[in-house]
Amino acid sequence: MKKIVFTAMILFLAVMGIFASNYSDIISSAKENNISLKNAEISYLNSKLTIEKSELEDEVNITISGKAQVSPDLSITPTVTIVLPNDGSTTISATTPFSMSYSDTSKLSFTPSISVSHTFDLSGYDSDIITALSNSKSALQSEYSYQYSLLNFENSVISLMKSLINLEKNIENQKYSIQKSEKSLNDKLTLGQITTSSITYNQLANQLELSKNTLSAYERQYENAKKQYKDLTGLEWEGVENLPNPELSLASLSTGNTNVIIKSIDVEIAKNNIEAKNALINPKNVKVNGSVSGTGIKNEIASQKALSASAGATYSNGNWSLGTSLSSSYNLNNTSFDTPSVTISGSWSNKTAAKADELQLKVLENNLISATNSFQDEYTSYLQSFNALQLEVMQYEFSCSQTAANSDYLKANLENVRAYYEAGLATEQELKDAEFNVKLDEYTQTVLVLDGLTLANKIKMLNL
Incomplete structure (x- = not known):
């Protein structure tokens, strides 16, 4: 009607x-x-x-750097660092230092290396949530x-x-x-x-x-x-x-x-701000890293060739951390391994801002x-x-x-x-x-x- x-x-x-x-x-x-x-x-x-x-996705960050020095020998150190756009900011770094003597071109030295590190966040908090x-x-x-x-x-x-x-x-x-x-x-x-x-x-x-x-x-x-x-x-x-x-x-x-x-x-957003503050006050993460490097030296006396490798992990929880690493090297001249070494490290610090953090949480x-x-x-x-x-x-x-x-x-x-x-x-x-x-x-x-x-x-x- x-x-x-x-x-x-x-x-x-x-x-x-x-x-x-x-x-x-x-x-x-x-x-x-x-x-x-x-x-x-x-x-x-x-x-x-x-x-x-x-909302644009992060892209791979590539940095190329290097330095050259002429005194008294020629030395060049090129470095490439790559940071992947993931939550753990995986970082890959490669460098190839090279040196040569002006007076004797038979004197050469180069020590190429590559390292990788990644951090695993165990707090369960995603920092991208607030942005989204x-x-x-x-x-x-x-x-x-x-x-x-x-x-x-x-x-x-x-x-x-x-x-x-x-x-x-x-x-x-x-x-x-x-x-x-x-x-x-x-x-x-x-x-x-x-x-x-x-x-x-x-x-x-x-x-x-x-x-x-x-x-x-x-x-x-x-x-x-x-x-x-x-x-x-x-x-x-x-x-x-x-x-x-x-x-x-x-x-x-x-x-x-x-x-x-x-x-x-x-x-x-208010809920996530609390979670973000708690994650900042009490961070929980594991950082793992590893590297491989080589050494090559040639002079009038002899030549030396060797490979070195290391791997490690560090666990952090709040104001303390515990880490361990293992390293070893292999001599290509006499085809033998050096005695591997194990390193254990740890740290603790008092929370000087504990009261301020408590008030901010409130x-x-x-x-x-x-x-x-x-x-x-x-x-x-x-x-x-x-x-x-x-x-x-x-x-x-x-x-x-x-x-x-x-x-x-x-x-x-x-x-x-x-x-x-x-x-x-x-x-x-x-x-x-x-x-x-x-x-x-x-x-x-x-x-x-x-x-x-x-x-x-x-x-x-x-x-x-």
């Missing part, structure tokens, strides 16, 4: 707006004409680019702000159109009232019911002058509103046609709207409580806004029913009065009044549909 009422209104308005502008054209032109909206779009696009930049959460929050905020701006701007255009139409209605009504009052006053003078010097005439003349002043005020407001419309849309006001059917279906979101989701992300825990409370408040606010909007939709639908019933009554009354007039049972003024009431109702129906479009946008804004 509601859709039938809306459809009937829109068809009716389409007939009356023969020279009016298309609603969608008005909105599009206004958006194109508004600098603030263009700036909002640029801000939105820049925000997306910033987030996209922060922050990026998600920024993306949601940016999208919400932009879409909200678009809908809010559209409602401002609708509001100005409503003002123009209501002013047109008031002007038409005031003109008709003045016309009737002037005719009534002239008729009374003609029939000798009053004279220009009578108190009644003065009262009626004053009321007529007041009505004319009111009309002038309406006309000034109308001209000012048309100027505002031109500034806002870039178009001349010619009325509006082809109004879309307001979509007023309303359903609450189980997760709440974007504002609620953002608050829930704040809760997750602050982070309070932040979590605050974020949780804000999330609950935001969700409650969303539900309250939903209930208020639901009531507003019900009231609007009731207004539609009342307006439709009143429109049917005015049209039926016009047909009846016209029939009475043709039969000589109604005056010409009564017929004009019936026709004018139907004309004024056209303005009422247009404003009602615009109210529905405003309400539809409010529903979209709530559930963004």
Whole structure:
């Protein structure tokens, strides 16, 4: 039934707006004409680019360095360091020191080596989580702000159109009232019911002058509103046609709207800040490393060739660590292994910042409580806004029913009065009044549909 009422209104308005502008054209032109909206779009696009930049994957980091020294022999030390983009920052370093004597080119020395290290984090905390959460929050905020701006701007255009139409209605009504009052006053003078010097005439003349002043005020407001419309849309006001059917279906979101989701992300960020602080205070990791190097020396006495290798691991937990390493070498000249060596190391240090860390953790825990409370408040606010909007939709639908019933009554009354007039049972003024009431109702129906479009946008804004 509601859709039938809306459809009937829109068809009716389409007939009356023969020279009016298309609603969608008005909105599009206004958006194109508004600098603030263009700036909002640029801000939105820049925000997306910033987030996209922060989400770029880390790449392999390669560093090439070296040094050369001439004193008294020539020595060159090229080094290549590669850091892989993984959680343990695997580092591979290779170097090949080389030296040669100027006086005796048979004196050569080179000691190539390669080493690898990797750290395994045992704390169970992923440092990328906060970054991912922050990026998600920024993306949601940016999208919400932009879409909200678009809908809010559209409602401002609708509001100005409503003002123009209501002013047109008031002007038409005031003109008709003045016309009737002037005719009534002239008729009374003609029939000798009053004279220009009578108190009644003065009262009626004053009321007529007041009505004319009111009309002038309406006309000034109308001209000012048309100027505002031109500034806002870039178009001349010619009325509006082809109004879309307001979509007023309303359903609450189980997760709440974007504002609620953002608050829930704040809760997750607060939780992860606590985990990050705990991981920083009590780090748990194992760092493993290994290396292989070679030695080659050639001079006038002899040549020496050897290989060396080592491997080790260090476990760190809070303020203490324990490590062990194994190393050995192999002499290529006499094909023999040197005695391997084992090294055990350890360290401990007192926590000088223990009290400060404890206080900082307390602050982070309070932040979590605050974020949780804000999330609950935001969700409650969303539900309250939903209930208020639901009531507003019900009231609007009731207004539609009342307006439709009143429109049917005015049209039926016009047909009846016209029939009475043709039969000589109604005056010409009564017929004009019936026709004018139907004309004024056209303005009422247009404003009602615009109210529905405003309400539809409010529903979209709530559930963004």
